[in-house]
């Protein structure tokens with residue numbers, strides 16, 4: 001079977017294009033669209049995210065403000081800072097950069113972000129809205145995975161969908177999102193680390209969505225012919241040569257590459273649709289953060 005690769009970059013570009021128009025309309029109506037990013041302490045990986053966030057916001061005409069706090073910031077100080085942004089009428093969205101300094105409990109701070117400014121969709125009030133099919137903003141990666149699945153145009157009504165992973169940020173919200181229709185939802189099974197026979201579930205699935213953080217978890221013999229595979233995993237693994245030895249870079253360190261949780265090359269010939277890693281869920285997740293930012297701004301008074 002000739003599988004079709006779902007192009008995350010193309011889907012993300014389409015979403016961003018639509019958002020550009022919406023941002024212009026908001027600005028015309030003199031409504032603020034401003035994303036405040038809060039970082040406590042220094043972290044090289046979140047530097048990269050921040051650079052990308054800033055660039056993409058600029059591209060769309062969204063104001064982006066970075067608030068850098070010291071690595072010594074306490075949980076109470078960080079919460080005070082968040083409260084200040086909650087009360088700032090010019091700020092329509094807030095994102096808390098992870099990881100936070102070790103002494104801070106991320107959930108304790110995240111839950112202090114006003115639900116109407118919670119562009120990551122992780123506040124309990126926003127989860128509640130999602131549960132009732134009334135979401136304004138919802139978790140970005142979950143929304144990205146469902147958007148890519150729907151971009152195939154395949155009707156999900158009654159299909160067997162197996163979600164591998166049950167985290168709050170991905171697996172659980174994906175399952176809820178897929179059950180949003182009273183009459184046209186798929187049948188959703190959620191598997192996790194304690195699932196007894198993962199292959200039993202994935203082999204009978206029309207759609208497998210995986211977010212486990214385990215490279216090679218989904219093998220070709222675990223999926224049926226014609227499966228739709230959405231791979232959310234992001235893993236850094238060593239590049240191996242034909243003898244299975246690690247390839248070294250110019251500094252003598254093992255060269256690494258990014259892969260998902262599924263064996264892409266082996267599954268591709270069996271799949272009807274498949275997402276690549278990188279270039280699948282990742283770029284759409286960023287687009288969803290911006291979509292949430294625009295939705296939050298639209299809902300603000």
Ligand code: NAD
Pocket residue numbers: 141164165166167168169170171191192193194195198211212213214217232233234235281282285
């Ligand atoms: P998590 O560690 O919170 O959850 C992992 C889930 O996988 C758990 O439900 C666990 O029970 C399940 N799991 C682990 N091993 C398993 C196994 N052997 N069999 C069955 N289930 C197993 O992780 P997360 O935050 O949900 O992230 C999962 C993956 O998705 C990671 O690779 C992460 O980097 C990636 N991710 C990607 C994006 C993106 O933008 N593309 C965003 C968030 C997370």
